Amino acid sequence: MSGDYFSAAVFEQHRAHLRTVAFRMLGSLSEAEDAVQETWLKADRADTSGVENSAAWLTTVIGRVCLDMLRSRKSRREDTLDGQESEPEVRVSRRVDPEEEALLADSVGHAMLVVLDALSPAERLAFVLHDMFALSFNDIAPIVERSPETTQKLASRARKRVRGKADTADGDRAERYRAVEAFLRAARDGQFETLLSLLDPSVTFRLDAGALRLYPGAAPFGAEAVAEAFNGNAMLAHAVLLDGEVGVAVVSPRGQLLMVISLAFDGDRIAGFEAFADPDRLADAELALPDA
Incomplete structure (x- = not known):
C-alpha cells in the first residue's frame, strides 16, 4: 500500500471485517469494539510501508489484540476459581445495541460461542482465524508464538473439541x-x-x-x-x-x-x-x- 501509515479511510474499509473477527474471537460485541479501536491505535502508529495486503495485516493485528484480551480474561477466571477476590472490572466502551449483538451471535451460533469459550486462547485464535477466516498457519504462527506445524496442531485439536470426536x-x-x-x-x-x-x-x-x-x-x-x-x-x-x-x-x-x-x-x-x-x-x- 502507498504511504507509510494507514489512513482512517483505509481502516474504515476493513472495520466491519475486523469487528466480525473480533466478535468470533471474543463472543462480546462491546469487547469486539474495544479490540477494533485498539487495532486502529496500533495501525495508526505503525510503519506500514511494506504492507502489501492491508486486510491480512490488520487481521493479524486484531488477532494479537484479541489473544491478549482472551489471556487476560482467562487469568481473571483462574484467580476467581482459586478463591481470590477479583477487583470490579471498570471498562469504558461504546454503547452496544443488544439486538445487533444478538444478530451477530445468531450468525455464529450461541452454542458455538459457548464451546469456543472452553478452548484455550491459542486454540481459539488458531481455529477461528484458520477455519473461519482462511488465514494461513504461516500467518497465524507468529501471533501465537508457535511454529506453523504446532499452530496447525492447535487448530486441529480445537476443531475436534468444537465438533466432537467423529x-x-x-x-x-x-x-x-x-x-x-x-x-x-x-x-x-x-x-x-x-x-x-x-x-x-x-x-x-x-x-x-x-x-x-x-x-x-x-x-x-x-x-x-x-x-x-x-x-x-x-x-x-x-x-x-x-x-x-x-x-x-x-x-x-x-x-x-x-x-x-x-x-x-x-x-x-x-x-x-x-x-x-x-x-x-x-x-x-x-x-x-x-x-x-
Missing part, C-alpha cells in the same frame, strides 16, 4: 441432541405441553451445592414439576456435548459459564437432569458441538 458420534446421540434442542426451544417459548411430551413421567432433577446457590429451592421431581421449572425460562441454556454426551451449558449474557447439566434418557425422553456449578467441575468440563 468416533463418538452416532444416530442415537444425534437424536438426543435434537430432543434437547427441542426441549430448550419449548422452554424459551413457554410451550408447556411440548415440554411434558419430551420428559419421562418420573424425571428427576438434582443440583450440586453451587447450582443450589444459583437456583435455591427444592429440586423438582416428576414431569409436571420439571416442565413448570423450565417453562418460560432457559434463555441462557444451550444444548452442547458435555464430556462427549448430550448436555446443557448455562451461560451468562457476558459469556461466563455458570452451570453445566448432564442428562439421562429413557428411550427418547429425558429422564434425569444433574446440574453442576462447582468451579472445579466447570473448569474440567469439555464442551463441544456434534458433527454436522
Whole structure:
C-alpha cells in the first residue's frame, strides 16, 4: 500500500471485517469494539510501508489484540476459581445495541460461542482465524508464538473439541441432541405441553451445592414439576456435548459459564437432569458441538 501509515479511510474499509473477527474471537460485541479501536491505535502508529495486503495485516493485528484480551480474561477466571477476590472490572466502551449483538451471535451460533469459550486462547485464535477466516498457519504462527506445524496442531485439536470426536458420534446421540434442542426451544417459548411430551413421567432433577446457590429451592421431581421449572425460562441454556454426551451449558449474557447439566434418557425422553456449578467441575468440563 502507498504511504507509510494507514489512513482512517483505509481502516474504515476493513472495520466491519475486523469487528466480525473480533466478535468470533471474543463472543462480546462491546469487547469486539474495544479490540477494533485498539487495532486502529496500533495501525495508526505503525510503519506500514511494506504492507502489501492491508486486510491480512490488520487481521493479524486484531488477532494479537484479541489473544491478549482472551489471556487476560482467562487469568481473571483462574484467580476467581482459586478463591481470590477479583477487583470490579471498570471498562469504558461504546454503547452496544443488544439486538445487533444478538444478530451477530445468531450468525455464529450461541452454542458455538459457548464451546469456543472452553478452548484455550491459542486454540481459539488458531481455529477461528484458520477455519473461519482462511488465514494461513504461516500467518497465524507468529501471533501465537508457535511454529506453523504446532499452530496447525492447535487448530486441529480445537476443531475436534468444537465438533466432537467423529468416533463418538452416532444416530442415537444425534437424536438426543435434537430432543434437547427441542426441549430448550419449548422452554424459551413457554410451550408447556411440548415440554411434558419430551420428559419421562418420573424425571428427576438434582443440583450440586453451587447450582443450589444459583437456583435455591427444592429440586423438582416428576414431569409436571420439571416442565413448570423450565417453562418460560432457559434463555441462557444451550444444548452442547458435555464430556462427549448430550448436555446443557448455562451461560451468562457476558459469556461466563455458570452451570453445566448432564442428562439421562429413557428411550427418547429425558429422564434425569444433574446440574453442576462447582468451579472445579466447570473448569474440567469439555464442551463441544456434534458433527454436522
